[in-house]
Amino acid sequence: MTTMPTQIDEFLLLHSARADRWREITTLAGDWSAGTGSRAAVEAKVSAIASLEEFHGFPGGKLFGALNERIATNDASGTSALARRISNALITRSYRDRPGEWDVHQETSSVEIAGVMPPTFGESESSRPYFEVLYVTSLPASQWPPMAAEIRRLRRPEDAFIYESVFVGSFEDAFCAAAVNPSIAAVVLAEGFPYRSRHDAPVLRSILDPLGEPEGSDVSALRLANALKRIRPELDLYLLSDRDVEQIAGDSAADCFRRIFYLVEEPLELHLSVQEGVQARYETPFFDNLKKYARRPIGTFHALPIARGKSVFKSDWIRDMGEFYGINLFLAESSATTGGLDSLLEPTGTIKRSQDLAARAFGADHVFFVTNGTSTSNKMAVQALTAPGDIVVVDRNCHKSHHYGMVLTGAQPYYVEAFPMTEYSMYGAVPLSAIKGALLALRAEGRLGRLKMLDLTNCTFDGHMYNVRRVMEECLAIKPDLIFLWDEAWSGFARFSPFLRPRTAMGAAADIEAWLRDPTSVAAYEVQRAELGDQPSDEALLTTRLLPDPRRVRLRVYQTNSTHKSMSAIRQGSMLLVKDVDFHSVEAQFHEAVFTHASTSPNQQLIASIDVARRQMELEGYGLVMNAIEVALKIRMVVNSHPLISKYFRVLGADEMIPATYRQSGFTDYIKPGTNWADVVTAMREDEFYLDPTRMTLVCGTAGFDGTQFKGLLAEKYGIQLNKTSRNSVLLQSNINNTRSDVAHLVRVLVEICNAIEKRLADGGADERAEFLARVKSLMTDVPDLPNFSHFHEVFRKDAGRDTPEGDMRSAFFGAYDASVCEYVPLFGAVCDQRLTEGPEMVSANFVIPYPPGFPIMVPGQVLTQETIDFMRKLDVTEIHGYERARGLKLLNPDAMTARAKR
Numbered sequence: 001m002t003t004m005p006t007q008i009d010e011f012l013l014l015h016s017a018r019a020d021r022w023r024e025i026t027t028l029a030g031d032w033s034a035g036t037g038s039r040a041a042v043e044a045k046v047s048a049i050a051s052l053e054e055f056h057g058f059p060g061g062k063l064f065g066a067l068n069e070r071i072a073t074n075d076a077s078g079t080s081a082l083a084r085r086i087s088n089a090l091i092t093r094s095y096r097d098r099p100g101e102w103d104v105h106q107e108t109s110s111v112e113i114a115g116v117m118p119p120t121f122g123e124s125e126s127s128r129p130y131f132e133v134l135y136v137t138s139l140p141a142s143q144w145p146p147m148a149a150e151i152r153r154l155r156r157p158e159d160a161f162i163y164e165s166v167f168v169g170s171f172e173d174a175f176c177a178a179a180v181n182p183s184i185a186a187v188v189l190a191e192g193f194p195y196r197s198r199h200d201a202p203v204l205r206s207i208l209d210p211l212g213e214p215e216g217s218d219v220s221a222l223r224l225a226n227a228l229k230r231i232r233p234e235l236d237l238y239l240l241s242d243r244d245v246e247q248i249a250g251d252s253a254a255d256c257f258r259r260i261f262y263l264v265e266e267p268l269e270l271h272l273s274v275q276e277g278v279q280a281r282y283e284t285p286f287f288d289n290l291k292k293y294a295r296r297p298i299g300t301f302h303a304l305p306i307a308r309g310k311s312v313f314k315s316d317w318i319r320d321m322g323e324f325y326g327i328n329l330f331l332a333e334s335s336a337t338t339g340g341l342d343s344l345l346e347p348t349g350t351i352k353r354s355q356d357l358a359a360r361a362f363g364a365d366h367v368f369f370v371t372n373g374t375s376t377s378n379k380m381a382v383q384a385l386t387a388p389g390d391i392v393v394v395d396r397n398c399h400k401s402h403h404y405g406m407v408l409t410g411a412q413p414y415y416v417e418a419f420p421m422t423e424y425s426m427y428g429a430v431p432l433s434a435i436k437g438a439l440l441a442l443r444a445e446g447r448l449g450r451l452k453m454l455d456l457t458n459c460t461f462d463g464h465m466y467n468v469r470r471v472m473e474e475c476l477a478i479k480p481d482l483i484f485l486w487d488e489a490w491s492g493f494a495r496f497s498p499f500l501r502p503r504t505a506m507g508a509a510a511d512i513e514a515w516l517r518d519p520t521s522v523a524a525y526e527v528q529r530a531e532l533g534d535q536p537s538d539e540a541l542l543t544t545r546l547l548p549d550p551r552r553v554r555l556r557v558y559q560t561n562s563t564h565k566s567m568s569a570i571r572q573g574s575m576l577l578v579k580d581v582d583f584h585s586v587e588a589q590f591h592e593a594v595f596t597h598a599s600t601s602p603n604q605q606l607i608a609s610i611d612v613a614r615r616q617m618e619l620e621g622y623g624l625v626m627n628a629i630e631v632a633l634k635i636r637m638v639v640n641s642h643p644l645i646s647k648y649f650r651v652l653g654a655d656e657m658i659p660a661t662y663r664q665s666g667f668t669d670y671i672k673p674g675t676n677w678a679d680v681v682t683a684m685r686e687d688e689f690y691l692d693p694t695r696m697t698l699v700c701g702t703a704g705f706d707g708t709q710f711k712g713l714l715a716e717k718y719g720i721q722l723n724k725t726s727r728n729s730v731l732l733q734s735n736i737n738n739t740r741s742d743v744a745h746l747v748r749v750l751v752e753i754c755n756a757i758e759k760r761l762a763d764g765g766a767d768e769r770a771e772f773l774a775r776v777k778s779l780m781t782d783v784p785d786l787p788n789f790s791h792f793h794e795v796f797r798k799d800a801g802r803d804t805p806e807g808d809m810r811s812a813f814f815g816a817y818d819a820s821v822c823e824y825v826p827l828f829g830a831v832c833d834q835r836l837t838e839g840p841e842m843v844s845a846n847f848v849i850p851y852p853p854g855f856p857i858m859v860p861g862q863v864l865t866q867e868t869i870d871f872m873r874k875l876d877v878t879e880i881h882g883y884e885r886a887r888g889l890k891l892l893n894p895d896a897m898t899a900r901a902k903r
């Protein structure tokens with residue numbers, strides 16, 4: 001175990017590192033067999049991975065033992081053949097559906113690979129999905145193989161799934177196996193195991209301790225179960241006990257177990273339970289029903305001409321569409337009103353069931369499926385939770401759907417600013433001091449009662465994750481019934497990573513809920529109250545890590561996520577998650593919001609894809625997110641260390657994305673030498689902001705490209721698509737579908753681009769170099785200042801606080817519907833300059849949203865300042881929503897403002 005990796009990058013790269021290690025063994029064994037290598041080298045490598053391999057079903061003790069035996073008996077060619085077989089089977093995953101791969105005596109792999117090839121579809125002996133079950137037992141290791149064989153004998157043709165067992169003998173090993181082996185879907189805990197690993201495991205401990213599992217006297221299965229649930233809540237846990245199982249089963253602490261058995265008195269029952277547990281996650285009620293529906297012969301006299309595909313496949317002119325999408329798309333086209341399928345607007349059947357399963361998977365109480373993107377989910381949430389005149393503290397950089405939501409409801413935004421990252425023309429996230437400052441300012445004016453909601457984006461476009469728990473707890477300390485809306489459009493998948501989950505709305509809400517239930521929390525609160533005194537100053541409140549009063553807190557948390565952005569849903573598939581103790585008080589409003597925003601003809605395929613995305617995440621999300629993180633770390637490492645690429649490009653580390661004041665732990669970055677696992681876990685736990693590793697800001701200004709130009713180059717010439725750009729950077733995002741081949745392609749492309757730059761500079765001589773340096777300087781240093789929100793015009797602040805900035809945006813927005821009160825002022829020119837210096841004030845009539853960055857530079861009713869105008873003038877993007885270049889800025893004219901002021 002001492003050879004387990006100690007560096008965090010190695011820990012997070014464990015999955016791909018495993019394949020690499022097997023490939024290394026294969027190469028070394030090949031060399032040994034060819035007479036150019038040594039047995040010692042193979043032996044060392046194989047023994048280095050031995051303990052880690054114990055946490056995986058394949059190759060398993062038999063094959064691994066055979067490999068060791070061949071090494072011990074000096075069988076170089078046999079070692080080489082077997083190592084290659086194992087390595088190939090791991091890469092192609094063929095061991096999952098080809099029983100022959102487990103056979104020691106089968107000399108050649110049934111799958112020979114050339115490079116990395118997926119398993120051949122349709123040829124497998126079994127197409128049943130495969131998973132692994134972890135058994136934690138006190139039985140000696142010598143008994144594990146016969147037990148595994150016995151469990152294998154329970155397999156039946158009727159089983160929907162096939163699984164292999166993995167045995168461990170201690171708390172530490174169980175925890176590690178669940179962490180490193182994403183194929184584990186269920187864990188069977190037989191009471192009586194020890195804490196310590198049977199291996200000498202200092203590194204294991206260094207993984208466990210930071211995750212909050214230090215050695216303790218309590219080695220109970222319950223403690224292990226809770227620890228496992230904390231890292232992988234989706235796992236099914238089974239308890240085997242020789243104690244009074246009836247009593248254990250009645251204890252609410254045992255809620256984490258799916259079933260409790262009296263020892264293994266019923267192995268078949270356990271086998272069936274394991275199957276059923278996975279089936280419960282595999283089940284996709286809406287998708288299953290839709291497939292059934294598509295198989296039925298149906299004639300339609302409904303307004304669904306495309307359904308069944310007859311008009312498509314019989315057409316001379318659009319048949320290619322049918323051929324492209326396949327018949328099922330048309331057979332599955334339907335409407336809720338045709339019967340058989342559920343209604344998204346008022347679900348009571350399979351959609352309802354699917355939503356309930358999603359709630360379970362995402363840790364929410366309720367889920368709404370939304371088929372018009374998170375743009376709609378946000379508007380629904382804002383509409384359902386706020387009414388005209390309510391105040392919402394909101395990040396000014398949040399997605400436009402929040403601002404439009406407030407225009408619709410008449411809620412008044414109290415804009416708070418994210419910290420600027422001027423050198424990269426982007427914003428970070430909103431510091432907690434600004435949020436608490438807003439709450440305290442409202443309190444000082446006696447307006448806290450009107451504050452309804454805090455609305456933030458987590459993670460931000462560029463990957464800043466809030467310390468969600470801390471934000472909520474400190475806000476609840478000031479206003480115990482505050483509602484939280486977390487826009488997690490980008491990071492729905494974070495739920496399935498133990499590293500990222502605590503920084504998600506639902507992860508943090510679960511932690512707060514547990515804290516509220518903990519009887520010691522009231523005492524902790526009272527201690528703080530006594531320290532702060534009855535009338536704490538704002539200064540004291542701002543500088544103290546506040547605890548809320550557990551007796552007064554109403555925990556009301558909402559999350560929206562673009563399932564289509566981070567999971568396997570079709571474009572526009574989105575979810576709205578609810579964890580609100582007072583949901584009953586707003587439930588009717590949510591139904592109204594659904595009626596307002598949902599199409600009465602929602603797309604069935606889209607709903608099905610949200611259902612399927614949930615299934616996938618519950619069954620393999622852990623490994624997939626781990627993969628996305630691995631891919632990101634690899635890109636970060638290669639780009640920043642490659643001698644040529646790093647000359648022109650770099651991916652920004654946490655230290656460059658987050659100012660030091662918000663990285664209290666001192667964490668600098670994942671890939672900095674010396675960074676270890678404990679540093680990462682501490683940063684993840686404590687820092688005010690944390691960088692989602694999967695969102696990579698690649699600086700391209702240093703290569704002479706602006707973001708838009710570089711994005712275009714990658715897309716057009718190399719087929720690489722990116723999301724967002726800034727003046728001098730692009731955002732790379734790794735996802736659950738990325739592979740190491742994608743990384744290799746990106747690296748090749750960057751090398752090619754760098755070579756082209758080098759050649760151009762070498763061929764072009766001094767002039768070319770001077771031009772290049774000037775371009776780099778312009779992109780990297782001549783950057784516009786980022787404007788803060790200025791203020792609403794006084795006429796839209798008639799019922800606002802004296803020192804608080806909220807405004808009646810809706811009146812300004814709808815006021816501008818009357819063309820006679822509007823005017824246009826050219827952005828460039830003397831009129832605009834004169835108005836800025838001499839007045840009358842220019843008041844925006846609408847939203848102006850440059851894309852990128854995609855947040856409003858102007859909102860209706862906002863007074864324009866020099867800062868805003870300067871930024872607009874320096875913008876080099878082509879898409880600016882709400883701004884017509886030919887006419888200029890759309891304003892509410894001075895006469896209209898005067899008339900309004902008199903009202």
Ligand SMILES: Cc1ncc(COP(=O)(O)O)c(C=O)c1O
Pocket residue numbers: 372373374375376378398399401457461487489490562572574
């Ligand atoms: C933070 C944020 N929220 C919401 C949205 C809208 O999501 P969707 O594209 O699913 O409508 C976006 C889109 O870019 C976004 O960045």
